[in-house]
Amino acid sequence: MPPNRLRPRTRAVLLVLPALVPVVAVVGAALASAALLSLGLAPLVGEPQLSLDAYRGAAGDLGTGIGLSLGIAAAATLVATVVGLCLALAATAAVRRSRLLGALAALTIPIPHLVGAAAIGLLLADAGFLSRLLGVDPSSWPPLVGGPLWVAVVAEYAWKESAFVALVVAGVLSSRAASYGETAALLGAGRWARLRHVTLPLAAPALGATAAVSFVYTLGSYEVAALLGRAHPEPLPVLAYRLFTSIDLAARPQAAAVALTTAGLALVVVLLSLRALRRLAAER
């Protein structure tokens, strides 16, 4: 044994530090720098002066952006959760289990969201693959890409995230549901009773957690809405990106204000979902 062995607690702290230091440095520095910039305390030109001008200047777009971003995230998460649960049920069913669906969902996971956006674009655009399949003329095809309802954007997130929901929920169900389900069946529970009283309660915590992860991801993701959305109104990430890359240097503090607002919104969603998940765990 080597001499002067470190105490276990000291050793554990030393082992955690190499990962903790970069995370604290990057997240801390990024948030602090964005806060200073948005409050006028780190101007690119001129004297630093505390002001809420950036927030006031962006207020109108910020309001629309918050509503739009929350709406897109909610719609995508809802579809992803429902479809993902169906996929998980089919992939773990006691009878006629579908290996194929599980494999297809797993293969969807490593596809980058940007590529998903390109694929959904080729599928849903006017004169896209779906309009050819259905034989609808481009002139009467609904504006799914870049339209007022953000259908293509929601579809891309729902598609990718449904595979994620399916894999996590299927993982939970495959390890625990079979034995409970068999017991319930032996005790005379029918198909629906087993689904309602055995499978769904078992799946609920994983379903809730994956829904929260999908929602927060969608809220803060840029590329899909930028590629498949419309120019106006803008979701928060697209708004922040436009302000940040604008030639007008005065727009930079506004970009930082939008970024901080989005981060705050994401944090609130995380805290709310943690509370809801804890309550769900306490009920059982």
Place this chain on the structure above:
Amino acid sequence: MTAPRAVLAASRAGRTLLAGWLVLPLVPLLLWAFADRWTFPAVLPQEWGTRGAEEALAAGAGGAFLTSTLLGTVVALLATPLGAVAGRALASRQVPGGTAVLAVLLSPLALPPFAVALGLDVLLLRLRIPAAAGVVVLLLVAALPYTVLTMRAAYAAHDRGFEDEARVLGATRWQTVRSVQLPLVAPALAGAAFLAFLVGWSDYIVTVLVGGGQLTTLPLLVASAASATGSDAQVAILSLTSILPPVALLLVVGSLGRRGRR
């Protein structure tokens, strides 16, 4: 168990719909990738060929492929050992304030990547940190939650008795790590490295905001081709090129995981 015919038919229809949901977006990608001419309203391309591939190569797909591979590899090589070491410490329950430390390590999952990149960009410029290094550090931080979570779970299920036994039999500390501990957690290490690679390989917004035009990765090429009109074949072939390596890696990692469980 026997099911009535209606239930059987409904379940079969449901499964077909679900398979269609997962596969349909990839069909136009596969068709466009090898289509030289495909005008409306034809359901299949009229002329097959390699025009998309030629356009993609001319746009710099070869170099972008190498840059993306390098970026993913560097992120995986950094995030996997850091995550493994931190995951082991957290699983041992010896870290003071372990829950708070874990929450901080997972915080990049909750924060929008564009917000972190945007905040840090100004600072990186002032500190004159090279753009590529900034991108790597940001993506490392984005990948750490995945590697920490994976390795913490692996070490929580890991039986330290094997290591103690090796030490009792006279193995040095390093020998124990190399010949006992690492082989036991190898499948989890492969999984963590795969997830970290994906973070680097798929990133778009961090590379755009912080990379300052110095790094041209595959996602950047996909985005620029997809926002231009009339290059659907090029978009499709670039997209396929971005999908195939991670899918191949997933199959490798999956088979490693299955072997590890045996």
